[in-house]
Amino acid sequence: MPRFYQKERSKALTLAGAVIAVLLAVWWWQQRGAEKKFTPATVAPPAPSFLTDERTVFAQYGGSASCRDCHQEAFALWEKSNHALAERSVQPERDRVAFDPARSFKHGTQASEVLWTNDTATVTSTGLSGQPETHTVTRVIGNDPLRQFLVEFPGGRFQTLEASYDPHSNQWFNVYGNEDRRPGEWGHWTGRGMNWNFMCASCHNTRLRRNYDETSDSYQTTMAEVSVGCEACHGPLKAHNDWQNQFGKSGRKDPTVTKSSAAQILQDCGSCHARRSDLTGDFKPGDPFSDHFELTLVDYSERYYADGQVRDEDYEYGSFLGSRMHQRGVICLDCHDPHSAKTRLPGNFLCLRCHNGSDTNAPVINPVTHSFHKVFGYDTNGVLVNNDLMSYKPKEIKETGGECVNCHMPQTAYMQRHWRHDHGFTIPDPVLTKKFNIPNACNRCHQDKTVDWSVEYCDKWYGAKMNRPTRTRAEWIARAQQNDPAAREGLLDVLQREDSAYWRAALLGMLEPWAAQPEITAVLLRSLEHTNELVRG
Structure with missing residues (x-):
C-alpha cells in the first residue's frame, strides 16, 4: 500500500473491525432469540467442514472414453484439442523427437541436457542442491504452443521443469526467459512456485483433489480423469451413461441432463x-x-x-x-x-x-x-x-x-x-500511453513511431469519439495508483455512472484508502446490497 494511504488504511481497518463487531453482535442476538424458539431436536446439525469423500465423488464420473460412441463428432474434435492434451503421460510417438538425439542448452548461468534412452525421457538440470541432477520425466503438461515436463519428488510432489519444449521449432528453452532463478528460491523449478500439485494440476485435469497433508507436508493428489476431459466442462456423467444404457431407446427425456444457462457456461x-x-x-x-x-x-x-x-x-x-x-x-x-x-x-x-x-x-x-x-x-x-x-x-x-x-x-x-x-x-488510446504509460495497440505494431504520432492519427481519424467514458475511468484509476489525493472525487464520480458490475467492483476496491471516511463508508456499505456478487464482494 502506498505511504500516502497508510494512515487512511489504518482508519479503514479500525472501522472495518468495528463493523464486524456490530454484525457479530447482531448475529449473536438473533441466535439467542432462535434458541428460545426451537428445541434442540429441531436444530439442524452443523454442515460438515470437510469435502465429500473422493471415492464417492469420482464414482459419479464415467470418463471421456464413455462419450465416444454416442458423441463421435464432438469427441473427434475434442481428442485433438489442447484440452484433451492438457496433461498426459510421456508417449514415445509424441515426445521422443524432443529428447532424441540428446542435446543440451544454456540458460542464464545454468545448463540443461535432455536424453531419450530405453523409451525413457530424462532431463539433467540444476537441482535444489545447486548441482546438476538427472530426473526421469513422468508426465507432460500443455501441448501447443509449448510443453512442460513433470518429475516426481518425495512427498507425492510433482515439480514442473524450467526446461520447456516448443514443438513448432523443435527447440528447448527456459520458460523463465532470462530470470536465472536460483535453487532455494520460491520460483525455482524445485520450489513451491513450480509445484504441480498446487499451481497447475487442477486446471490440467478433471475434478482434482490436491489432498495436501499439512502435518507431513505431503500430497496424495488424485483426479477423476487425467487431462481436461468431457466431464471437466459437462460435470459428472456416470448417471447419464447408466440411464442411456437402460432407457436410451425409449424416447423419454433424460432426467440426468440439465441445460446450463449462458451465464453458467461462462x-x-x-x-x-x-x-x-x-x-x-x-x-x-x-x-x-x-x-x-x-x-x-x-x-x-x-x-x-x-x-x-x-x-x-x-x-x-x-x-x-x-x-x-x-x-x-x-x-x-x-x-x-x-x-x-x-x-x-x-x-x-x-x-x-x-x-x-x-x-x-x-x-x-x-x-x-x-x-x-x-x-x-x-x-x-x-x-x-x-x-x-x-x-x-x-x-x-x-x-x-x-x-x-x-x-x-x-x-x-x-x-x-x-x-x-x-x-x-x-x-487503443495513445493519450493514456502518453499520460500513464498504458500500452496502445497502435504503437505495439508501429514501434518505429512515437506516441505523439499515434495521438495525431487517432485525433485525425476518430476525433471526439476518443474522449469516451472508458478513458475517463482509466485516468482516475491510474491517478489513484499514482497516489493522487484528487482521485477520490474522480473515482466516486465514475462509480456513479458505471453500469458494468466488474468495473463497479474494481472502482469500489480502488476507494479502499478512503474507506474510513463516512461518505466512502456509506458507499461501500450500500454496495453490499447490489445484485451482483462481484460488487458485494
Missing part, C-alpha cells in the same frame, strides 16, 4: 481461465464461480493496466467480464467451438458475423473505414469483394492493421512462447 470456463484465488479446491461445472474463487480485479497492484488491459498472467475471464462484449451478452461459445476450443471462423470473418448488421445488438462495422488500414477481402472503398474463407489466412497477411483482433485484442507473450489475446476488447 463461469464454468472462468473456473480455469481466470486469475483467481481458489477458496475450496472443489469446483465442479454448474457451481457459482464466486462460491469457490475470489477473482482478481484491476486494483493497486501491477497485475492489470488501469484501462483493464492484461499486464501480468491474468488469463481471459477477468478481462472479459469488464468488456462491452460481456455487457452485451456474448459468452465464450459465441466465438469458440466448445470441443476443439478453436474460433468458429478465422480472423475478421468471426467478428463480422455479428458486426455486419445481422445482429441488432452489435454496432455495424466496416473494417476499412473503421480501421483506416487495408483489409483482406475489401477494396479501398470498403466494399467486400472476396469472402472466400479458404483463401483467408490471417497469419500470412503482411499488413495486419485491418485485423480486428490486432487493435482490440492485442497479444502478450507468456512463458516466452505462448502469445495470448487480451479478452478485454479495449480501444
Whole structure:
C-alpha cells in the first residue's frame, strides 16, 4: 500500500473491525432469540467442514472414453484439442523427437541436457542442491504452443521443469526467459512456485483433489480423469451413461441432463481461465464461480493496466467480464467451438458475423473505414469483394492493421512462447500511453513511431469519439495508483455512472484508502446490497 494511504488504511481497518463487531453482535442476538424458539431436536446439525469423500465423488464420473460412441463428432474434435492434451503421460510417438538425439542448452548461468534412452525421457538440470541432477520425466503438461515436463519428488510432489519444449521449432528453452532463478528460491523449478500439485494440476485435469497433508507436508493428489476431459466442462456423467444404457431407446427425456444457462457456461470456463484465488479446491461445472474463487480485479497492484488491459498472467475471464462484449451478452461459445476450443471462423470473418448488421445488438462495422488500414477481402472503398474463407489466412497477411483482433485484442507473450489475446476488447488510446504509460495497440505494431504520432492519427481519424467514458475511468484509476489525493472525487464520480458490475467492483476496491471516511463508508456499505456478487464482494 502506498505511504500516502497508510494512515487512511489504518482508519479503514479500525472501522472495518468495528463493523464486524456490530454484525457479530447482531448475529449473536438473533441466535439467542432462535434458541428460545426451537428445541434442540429441531436444530439442524452443523454442515460438515470437510469435502465429500473422493471415492464417492469420482464414482459419479464415467470418463471421456464413455462419450465416444454416442458423441463421435464432438469427441473427434475434442481428442485433438489442447484440452484433451492438457496433461498426459510421456508417449514415445509424441515426445521422443524432443529428447532424441540428446542435446543440451544454456540458460542464464545454468545448463540443461535432455536424453531419450530405453523409451525413457530424462532431463539433467540444476537441482535444489545447486548441482546438476538427472530426473526421469513422468508426465507432460500443455501441448501447443509449448510443453512442460513433470518429475516426481518425495512427498507425492510433482515439480514442473524450467526446461520447456516448443514443438513448432523443435527447440528447448527456459520458460523463465532470462530470470536465472536460483535453487532455494520460491520460483525455482524445485520450489513451491513450480509445484504441480498446487499451481497447475487442477486446471490440467478433471475434478482434482490436491489432498495436501499439512502435518507431513505431503500430497496424495488424485483426479477423476487425467487431462481436461468431457466431464471437466459437462460435470459428472456416470448417471447419464447408466440411464442411456437402460432407457436410451425409449424416447423419454433424460432426467440426468440439465441445460446450463449462458451465464453458467461462462463461469464454468472462468473456473480455469481466470486469475483467481481458489477458496475450496472443489469446483465442479454448474457451481457459482464466486462460491469457490475470489477473482482478481484491476486494483493497486501491477497485475492489470488501469484501462483493464492484461499486464501480468491474468488469463481471459477477468478481462472479459469488464468488456462491452460481456455487457452485451456474448459468452465464450459465441466465438469458440466448445470441443476443439478453436474460433468458429478465422480472423475478421468471426467478428463480422455479428458486426455486419445481422445482429441488432452489435454496432455495424466496416473494417476499412473503421480501421483506416487495408483489409483482406475489401477494396479501398470498403466494399467486400472476396469472402472466400479458404483463401483467408490471417497469419500470412503482411499488413495486419485491418485485423480486428490486432487493435482490440492485442497479444502478450507468456512463458516466452505462448502469445495470448487480451479478452478485454479495449480501444487503443495513445493519450493514456502518453499520460500513464498504458500500452496502445497502435504503437505495439508501429514501434518505429512515437506516441505523439499515434495521438495525431487517432485525433485525425476518430476525433471526439476518443474522449469516451472508458478513458475517463482509466485516468482516475491510474491517478489513484499514482497516489493522487484528487482521485477520490474522480473515482466516486465514475462509480456513479458505471453500469458494468466488474468495473463497479474494481472502482469500489480502488476507494479502499478512503474507506474510513463516512461518505466512502456509506458507499461501500450500500454496495453490499447490489445484485451482483462481484460488487458485494
